[in-house]
Amino acid sequence: MRVLAINDISCVGKCSLTVSLPVISACGITCDVLPTALLSTHTGGFDGYTFLDLTSEFSGVLHHWKTLGLKFDCIYSGYLGSKAQIDLVCKIKEEFLTEKGLLVVDPVMGDSGMLYKGFDDEYVDKMRTLCRQADYILPNLTEASYLANIPYPATDTKTLLFALAKLCPRPIVTGILEENAISVCYLDEKGEEKRYSSQNVAGFFHGAGDVFSSAFVGAIMKGKTEEKAIQLATDFTTASIRRTAKEVPDKRYGLNFEAEIFEFLKNLNS
Ligand code: PXL
Numbered sequence: 017m018r019v020l021a022i023n024d025i026s027c028v029g030k031c032s033l034t035v036s037l038p039v040i041s042a043c044g045i046t047c048d049v050l051p052t053a054l055l056s057t058h059t060g061g062f063d064g065y066t067f068l069d070l071t072s073e074f075s076g077v078l079h080h081w082k083t084l085g086l087k088f089d090c091i092y093s094g095y096l097g098s099k100a101q102i103d104l105v106c107k108i109k110e111e112f113l114t115e116k117g118l119l120v121v122d123p124v125m126g127d128s129g130m131l132y133k134g135f136d137d138e139y140v141d142k143m144r145t146l147c148r149q150a151d152y153i154l155p156n157l158t159e160a161s162y163l164a165n166i167p168y169p170a171t172d173t174k175t176l177l178f179a180l181a182k183l184c185p186r187p188i189v190t191g192i193l194e195e196n197a198i199s200v201c202y203l204d205e206k207g208e209e210k211r212y213s214s215q216n217v218a219g220f221f222h223g224a225g226d227v228f229s230s231a232f233v234g235a236i237m238k239g240k241t242e243e244k245a246i247q248l249a250t251d252f253t254t255a256s257i258r259r260t261a262k263e264v265p266d267k268r269y270g271l272n273f274e275a276e277i278f279e280f281l282k283n284l285n286s
């Protein structure tokens with residue numbers, strides 16, 4: 017069982033590959049990586065970060081993998097530095113995903129109603145083309161609103177899910193704030209809206225989306241149903257957030273997910 021995680025390496029400020037690798041590996045799954053960019057830190061809240069686009073390495077890497085006859089049971093994409101990389105992920109799916117393999121797209125583009133630095137409407141449109149190829153998409157509410165072209169915050173989540181389902185039949189939207197709760201919403205097999213909620217912790221927690229998506233990929237690849245994978249990933253992310261709120265003074269450095277990983281694995285394997 018191999019998962020290919022296509023995401024950036026933010027050297028400091030746990031997110032992207034520095035989250036996906038430990039979480040997916042801990043699930044007992046080989047996590048191969050295709051780094052999209054190398055940054056000194058992630059782009060959220062740090063000034064003066066460095067950014068090296070790695071697109072030019074892709075063709076050589078992919079050519080080498082071809083000679084090895086590699087195929088992946090899951091391709092999981094996250095932060096893609098450019099529209100060209102979105103096209104490349106579509107190509108990688110065609111050439112390297114097994115017949116029954118899954119493409120999971122976390123359309124990392126923004127948060128709190130705004131696109132991250134360097135992203136624009138054209139990028140959003142390009143991301144829609146990748147979502148059309150996916151088995152699951154895991155946008156947060158900001159990304160979901162942009163993808164569905166509904167003003168943020170989309171409050172009618174049923175309409176939002178139906179709009180997203182036109183791109184990908186299995187949309188899972190994270191970070192929906194209710195009074196004291198934060199929810200994930202998705203569609204069940206009958207096409208009805210479902211929610212999984214947990215108590216909200218005030219504040220913004222960098223890397224929470226990556227913890228959720230990586231745990232979801234790990235759980236799905238361990239054979240859990242979509243619903244169970246959502247529950248496991250949510251509980252893990254929420255526990256990590258609660259701990260981080262108490263223990264980590266500067267939230268830019270990401271979640272203390274490491275301290276919650278054993279509990280997550282216990283639940284995953286029970
Ligand atoms: O966690 C999302 C993310 C991933 N990668 C980079 C980011 C961000 C969010 O800010 O900047 C480089």
